[in-house]
Amino acid sequence: MSFHPLMPYGSEGFQKSERTLMARGEPFAFTAERAAKLEDICSKYPPERRKSAVLAALYLVQEQQQYITASAMRHVAEFLRITPAEVEDVATYYVMFFKAPVGKYVLQVCRTLSCALAGAERVTETLSEKLGIGIGETDPSGMFTLLEFECLGACDRAPVVMVNNEHWHEKARPETCAKLVDDLRQRGLSALSGCHLKVEQ
Ligand code: FES
CATH class of the missing domain: 3.40.30.10 (Glutaredoxin)
Structure with missing residues (x-):
């Protein structure tokens, strides 16, 4: 068992997750140019390691629509042949990926x-x-x-x-x-x- 510094200890038990799910957003698909770029990046890895391109894929999502949505994560998952949960793990871990609309x-x-x-x-x-x-x-x-x-x-x-x-x-x-x-x-x-x-x- 591991503990997080912000986790409350004591008889109250563990804090229930307050994570809010990412907004679904508009239907998402990479532009042809970005899909080709991502495919090129994927080709640098062995076929069974396509998911190594997940950071690049999320940067491309952000380049295209400024922030990450659930629809975009699902598209990335299909593109990389992994589960949406695996994409979400990365998108929510790194702070450089925005989960809501941001300014220019x-x-x-x-x-x-x-x-x-x-x-x-x-x-x-x-x-x-x-x-x-x-x-x-x-x-x-x-x-x-x-x-x-x-x-x-x-x-x-x-x-x-x-x-x-x-x-x-x-x-x-x-x-x-x-x-x-x-x-x-x-x-x-x-x-x-x-x-x-x-x-x-
Ligand atoms: S403390 Fe290192 S850049 Fe701000």
């Missing part, structure tokens, strides 16, 4: 120690005020979602804001966050360095 730009502020010490909380507060939303919410324009994240591996450039799972805004400061939002609105992802090895000016 997902701003994820690192809240782990180095970033926290460097003022990540102020960064999150400023973004929250600028966008008029709380953590986990999407602004009314549907353009921005604000989330917190754990260490992004760029601690020497803390605090770090990751945009759309792959672009970095480093050494973020509350006073520059409003500009970050405005720049993204005006210039899109080209407003970011896109690489944690570059320092933005």
